[in-house]
Amino acid sequence: MRYNRRYALGATLLALAFVAVACGSGGGTTGTTSPKGTLTVGVSGGFAENQIVAEMYAQVLEHAGYTVKRQLDIQNREASEPALKSGVIDLKPEYIGTLLLFVNPQASASADPAQEASALKPLLAATGITLLNYSQANDTNAFVVTKATADKYHLAKVSDLASVAGQLTLGGPPECPQRPFCIPGLKTTYGVTFGHFNPIGACDSATADALDAGAIDVALLCSTQSVISAKGWVALEDDKHLQKADNIAPVVRTSVDNAEINRLLNAVSAKLTTENILPLNKAVEIDHEDAAVVAKKFLQDNGLLS
Amino acid sequence: MTVTLSAEPFVRWSWVAGHLHDIRIHFVEHIELTVIAVAIGLVISLPLAVYSHRHRRAYPPVTFVTGLMYTVPSLALFAFLVPFTGLTTTTAEIGLVSYTLLILIRNVVAGLAGVPEDVKDAARGMGYTDRQLLWRVELPLAAPVIVAGIRIATVTTIGLVTVTALIGKGGLGYFILKGYRESFPTSTLIGGVLSVLLATLVDALLLFAQRVLTPWARASRVRAFA
Amino acid sequence: MHAMSEFLRWLTTSSHWSGPSGIPSRLLEHVQLSALAVGLSLAVALPVGLFIGHTRRGEFLAVSVGNLGRALPSFGILAIVFPFALRYLPGSIGFWPTFIALFLLGIPPVLTNTYVGIQNVDADTVEAARGMGMSGRQVLMLLEVPLAVPLIVAGLRTAAVQIVATATLGAVFGWGGLGRFIVDGFALRDNAQILGGAFLVAVLAILTEVGLGLLERALSPRLTSRERGRGRVRDELAFAPPGQ
Numbered sequence: 001m002r003y004n005r006r007y008a009l010g011a012t013l014l015a016l017a018f019v020a021v022a023c024g025s026g027g028g029t030t031g032t033t034s035p036k037g038t039l040t041v042g043v044s045g046g047f048a049e050n051q052i053v054a055e056m057y058a059q060v061l062e063h064a065g066y067t068v069k070r071q072l073d074i075q076n077r078e079a080s081e082p083a084l085k086s087g088v089i090d091l092k093p094e095y096i097g098t099l100l101l102f103v104n105p106q107a108s109a110s111a112d113p114a115q116e117a118s119a120l121k122p123l124l125a126a127t128g129i130t131l132l133n134y135s136q137a138n139d140t141n142a143f144v145v146t147k148a149t150a151d152k153y154h155l156a157k158v159s160d161l162a163s164v165a166g167q168l169t170l171g172g173p174p175e176c177p178q179r180p181f182c183i184p185g186l187k188t189t190y191g192v193t194f195g196h197f198n199p200i201g202a203c204d205s206a207t208a209d210a211l212d213a214g215a216i217d218v219a220l221l222c223s224t225q226s227v228i229s230a231k232g233w234v235a236l237e238d239d240k241h242l243q244k245a246d247n248i249a250p251v252v253r254t255s256v257d258n259a260e261i262n263r264l265l266n267a268v269s270a271k272l273t274t275e276n277i278l279p280l281n282k283a284v285e286i287d288h289e290d291a292a293v294v295a296k297k298f299l300q301d302n303g304l305l306s
Numbered sequence: 307m308t309v310t311l312s313a314e315p316f317v318r319w320s321w322v323a324g325h326l327h328d329i330r331i332h333f334v335e336h337i338e339l340t341v342i343a344v345a346i347g348l349v350i351s352l353p354l355a356v357y358s359h360r361h362r363r364a365y366p367p368v369t370f371v372t373g374l375m376y377t378v379p380s381l382a383l384f385a386f387l388v389p390f391t392g393l394t395t396t397t398a399e400i401g402l403v404s405y406t407l408l409i410l411i412r413n414v415v416a417g418l419a420g421v422p423e424d425v426k427d428a429a430r431g432m433g434y435t436d437r438q439l440l441w442r443v444e445l446p447l448a449a450p451v452i453v454a455g456i457r458i459a460t461v462t463t464i465g466l467v468t469v470t471a472l473i474g475k476g477g478l479g480y481f482i483l484k485g486y487r488e489s490f491p492t493s494t495l496i497g498g499v500l501s502v503l504l505a506t507l508v509d510a511l512l513l514f515a516q517r518v519l520t521p522w523a524r525a526s527r528v529r530a531f532a
Numbered sequence: 533m534h535a536m537s538e539f540l541r542w543l544t545t546s547s548h549w550s551g552p553s554g555i556p557s558r559l560l561e562h563v564q565l566s567a568l569a570v571g572l573s574l575a576v577a578l579p580v581g582l583f584i585g586h587t588r589r590g591e592f593l594a595v596s597v598g599n600l601g602r603a604l605p606s607f608g609i610l611a612i613v614f615p616f617a618l619r620y621l622p623g624s625i626g627f628w629p630t631f632i633a634l635f636l637l638g639i640p641p642v643l644t645n646t647y648v649g650i651q652n653v654d655a656d657t658v659e660a661a662r663g664m665g666m667s668g669r670q671v672l673m674l675l676e677v678p679l680a681v682p683l684i685v686a687g688l689r690t691a692a693v694q695i696v697a698t699a700t701l702g703a704v705f706g707w708g709g710l711g712r713f714i715v716d717g718f719a720l721r722d723n724a725q726i727l728g729g730a731f732l733v734a735v736l737a738i739l740t741e742v743g744l745g746l747l748e749r750a751l752s753p754r755l756t757s758r759e760r761g762r763g764r765v766r767d768e769l770a771f772a773p774p775g776q
Contacts, residue, residue, distance in 0.1 A: 046474070047487070075474040078721065079393040171625070171706075174719035198625055199716060200706040205489040206614065210706065213618035215625050285488060288321050377737045379697035381704075382730035385714045389535055389723040461602050468605040472704065479607060486611035486705075498608030505603030 038067040039256065042089030044099070046075045047203065048284040048291065049139060049224060049277065053093040053248055053268075055295035056304075060264045063305050072291070077102055084253060085127055091252040091265070096120055096134055097244035099251070103127075109244030113138070116245055130257050132265050134249035135272035141181050141243045142223040142235040143170075149217055150234040157239040161192045161218070170194040171210050172220030173202035182220060185242045194218070205285070224274060226282030248272060271302045318492040329481070333500060336477025339467045343399055344460050347406030354407075355414035356440065365415065372408040380405070380469045388473060398470040405466060406459040413455025417448030450520040457512035464505040468497065478504070538724035543731070553712065555732065562709035562736065566696045569631055573638025573691055578684070581643045585650025585680070586672050594647050601640025606698050609633040610705050626707030630699060637698055638691035645687025649680030682752040689744035697737045710736065 041058040043050040051072045058068045071089050074080045081102065083089045097109040100120045107123075109116055113134055121131050143158055150156070153164045161168075165186075176182035177197060186192040198215070200207045203222035211219040212231065221228060221235075228235055250265040280298055283289045299305045322329070358365040378386075383401045391397045421444050429443045445452075468479030476483065478497040485494025542548065549555050584590045610629045617628035653676045661671050703711030713729025716722075 073474070073480060075393065075472075078718075079474050082392065174712075174716040178720055198706060199703075199712070199719075200625065201487070202719070204487045206486060206706065209489055209615050209618055210625055215618055288318065288488070288490060288492075290324070373741075374738065377693060377697065377741055378730075378734045379700045379737060381700045381711060381714055382697075382733045385717065385726040385730040388718075389726065458602070461599070465603055465605045468607045469701070471607070479605070482605070482608045482611045486614060489615055491612065491615070494608060494611045498605060498612065501605050501608065502600065502603045506600065509599055509603070 036064070036066045037256075038069060039091065039261075040069040040071055040089045042071040042080055042083055042092040043074055044077050044080050044092050044094050046073050049222075049248075049281050050093055051291040052277075052280050052284060052295050052298075053272070055291045056268050056299055057091060057093065057250060057265055059292075059296055059299055060268060060304055061261070064260065064264055084129060084251065087253060087255075090256045091250055091261075093248055094131075094251045095139060095246040096131070096249050097140070097246040099124075101244075111241045111243070111245050113245040113247040116247075117249070124251060125254070128254050130252050130254045132250040132252060132262055133269045134247040135269035136274065137224070137248045137272040137277045138245055138274050139222050139224040139248065139277075140238075140246045142221055142228070142238070144211065144219045144221045144228055144233050144235050145217065146211060146214075147232050147234060155234065155236060157237040158186075158192065158242070159190055159239050160236070161186075162190060165192045165194045165218075167195055168217040169196040169198055169215075170218045170220065171198045171200050171207050171216030173207075174199035175202075176220060181243055189240050189242045224278055224281055226278060226285050229278065230282060230286055248277075267304055268299075271298075271304065316491050317495060321492050322496060329496060329500070332477050332480050332497075333504070335475075336464070336467050336479075336501065336504065339395075339398060339402065339470065339475065339477055340460060340463045343402035343463050343467075344406055344456060346399065346403045347410050347459060348456070350403070351407055351410035351414055355411045355418070358411065359415050359418040368411060369408065372404075372411055375404040376408040378404075380466055381472065384470070384473050393473045395475060397473055398467075398475040401470070402463055402466055406463060409459045409462065410452075410455050413458075414448065414452050417451030417455075418444055420451060421447045450516055453512060453516045453519055457509060457516065460512060461505045461509050464501060464508065468501055477501075535723055535727065539727040539731070542724035542728040548728075553708075555713075558708055558710050558712055559732070559736070562696070562699055562711075562733075565627070565631060565702070565707075565709065566634065566692070566699050569634035569695050569699075570638055570688070570692050572635050573642055573695075574688060576635075577639045577642035578646055581646025581684075582650060582672065582677070584643075585647035586668070586676060588651070591647070594643055598640045598644040601636070604636065606633045606637055607701060609636060610701055614705050624707070626702055626705040629705055630702030630707045630709075633701070634695045634699060638695050641687040641690040641694070642684070643687075645683045645690075646680065649683030649687075650676045652683070653679045682748055685744065685748040685751055689741065689748060692744055693737055693741045696740045697733065700733050 039061055041054050041061070043054045054070070054072055058070055062068045071083070074083060074089075077099070080089070080092055084092060096113060096116045100107050100109050100116050100123070103120065103123045107119055117131060117134055124131050143161070145155055153160070155161065155164075170176070170183075172182060176199065178184070183194070183197065186194075198210070200210055200216075203225060205225075205227060207216075207219050207221060208225065208227045208231075210216045211221075211233070223235060227233070249269060252261060252265070276298075280294050283294045284291055296305070354368055358368050375383075380401060383404065384397060387397045387400055391400065425443060425447065426439060429439050434442065467475075467477045468482055470476045471479030471483040478501045481493045481497030481500075483497075485491060485497065547554075551557070580590075581594070584594050610633045613629035613632050614626070617632075618625070621628045650672075658671060658675065661675050666674065699709050700711035700714065702709050703715040710729055710733045713725050713732070717724075717726035717729060
């Protein structure tokens with residue numbers, strides 16, 4: 001135990017030194033500090049859509065005269081929530097349904113974003129975080145099949161799976177067997193039980209790859225993953241409303257928040273929809289363009305940088 | 307805009323050209339994570355090794371504990387630490403450092419054991435204290451073997467750093483994870499190839515250092531895996 | 533400590549010890565794939581190592597493979613092989629990428645130790661054997677290999693331990709094995725499961741180390757007293773009960 005403590009301490013000190021050095025030399029930001037102060041924009045997780053929206057927030061703030069730092073490779077909410085609370089980052093884009101369940105696992109998420117937002121707001125406020133307006137961009141979970149599978153088993157809705165699921169393999173995030181939106185919910189809400197489940201990843205393209213290669217028959221993906229339309233796949237309609245609404249919304253540390261920041265970020269939320277974020281995701285996920293470039297074009301096209 | 311997944315080329319050079327800045331940042335991070343790990347590893351290993359060399363009874367428990375640390379899989383170790391230290395650089399460094407210890411301690415002890423008795427006797431005869439003996443005679447003479455250990459530890463660490471991408475660090479491992487998540491071989495290859503190149507380059511540099519420190523030695527022998 | 537009691541509870545819950553995702557079947561998957569990978573590494577690296585050690589040709593190749601092997605990130609190999617294996621190789625998700633990465637991981641220690649072991653055989657002894665009329669094959673099989681066995685087994689031990697430990701990564705890529713508990717634990721934010729999985733892999737890796745250490749000792753020739761003095765430290769390392 002003594003050694004552990006000793007080098008944990010040493011490691012911490014050196015890590016701090018490293019962070020200090022890295023911050024000092026980091027980024028392409030200019031040396032001048034603006035009178036409006038510095039904000040650090042983070043992400044809730046390190047995937048394309050989140051990074052694009054985070055870039056939008058960063059760029060509107062920069063345009064308004066803030067100095068902005070970016071922390072866009074935080075891998076997941078387990079890291080980004082503590083980072084926001086402790087002030088390592090000042091704001092990030094979030095998904096209100098998932099965040100609600102993260103903050104309170106006992107909460108009941110719903111298909112109605114307004115209900116979720118009103119449940120989420122006081123929970124966040126208690127930890128010094130402000131939830132701003134949610135957008136109409138809803139990135140929810142979707143059970144996806146290839147066109148061939150859909151044709152073969154006549155699948156259009158999730159409830160269509162009930163009679164054939166026993167012969168099929170589901171692929172999705174490892175937490176699927178435990179989470180209400182996945183295997184348990186499929187069983188209770190739809191009476192759907194798959195023959196087999198293969199844990200892969202959460203809304204990553206490895207899961208999509210597995211579906212494409214036929215290694216799994218049904219994939220749990222995120223509804224805004226561009227691969228779905230690029231491949232002509234079928235996202236089964238959630239006809240009994242198992243999935244929660246997961247609208248994108250900014251969350252900001254209350255202590256740095258002000259009316260101008262609210263106005264700027266809410267303006268972004270007002271323009272985002274499920275339909276118009278799809279091509280942005282495709283540009284990054286499939287054409288491998290940079291999130292910053294894609295975000296800037298969106299902001300310009302929607303008059304948010306003028 | 308009609309690119310499909312199947313048309314994805316193995317290496318998309320235009321992407322590489324457009325991301326040199328990004329690549330440089332992660333390359334530097336990779337080096338920083340490695341250097342910090344080996345440096346802390348050395349700071350811990352040197353006193354333990356010197357103590358083990360002086361008191362042979364201490365050596366078995368020291369190698370047992372560090373051997374245990376070396377045997378634990380990196381993903382398992384990171385998993386152990388995350389509940390306590392979070393997804394932080396500290397977690398990554400504790401893991402990386404603990405893998406360097408066995409290699410470094412073994413080599414420092416072997417290096418010190420290789421210092422001829424008569425040389426030490428001569429130094430004592432000249433009135434050297436134990437401390438002076440250590441710093442002016444034993445460590446300099448053991449330097450080649452110690453550097454050999456640093457070499458192995460460094461190359462091993464460079465490979466391991468990529469795994470820390472799973473806890474949000476990773477240096478070049480960032481590109482490997484990104485490539486995997488996005489089905490983007492260009493990114494995976496950039497991460498993998500640069501990591502191997504870095505390891506090879508560092509290996510060559512440290513081999514050179516080893517030779518400079520031992521001008522009297524002939525071509526170095528290949529060390530077997532112990 | 534709360535985490536520790538949760539971890540013990542996870543480990544002693546009986547439902548975690550049955551079914552296709554229970555501890556025994558995950559352990560079996562882990563051991564089977566590791567054994568396959570060790571076997572194939574041995575089948576490839578041993579003959580090549582014997583050839584290089586005996587003929588002293590191709591040493592440059594062996595040194596390069598040894599160094600490059602240490603530098604190759606298994607994680608990167610898994611990531612590169614994953615999409616191709618899905619399309620072109622049969623079998624369950626993640627099996628081939630994990631297997632290929634582990635196989636490559638096992639080659640350098642076996643190859644390096646085999647040819648170093650053969651080369652270390654005293655040149656005068658080899659000369660004498662040839663003088664007695666032994667053929668090249670006889671020198672290799674009757675003299676060089678038996679003397680090199682301890683070092684070859686040491687290489688095998690290193691390979692096996694690294695393979696058992698690294699097989700954990702397969703779970704990140706949809707494969708099973710004990711790594712499943714760690715990866716699933718991360719996804720579920722279930723620290724007890726993470727710790728449980730990490731503990732099981734560590735125990736398996738240590739058992740592999742100790743077991744092959746025993747084999748190595750059983751196959752080693754009797755040592756001179758001076759050598760025994762030097763070897764004792766390692767034996768104690770290998771035999772000390774884990775967890776103390």
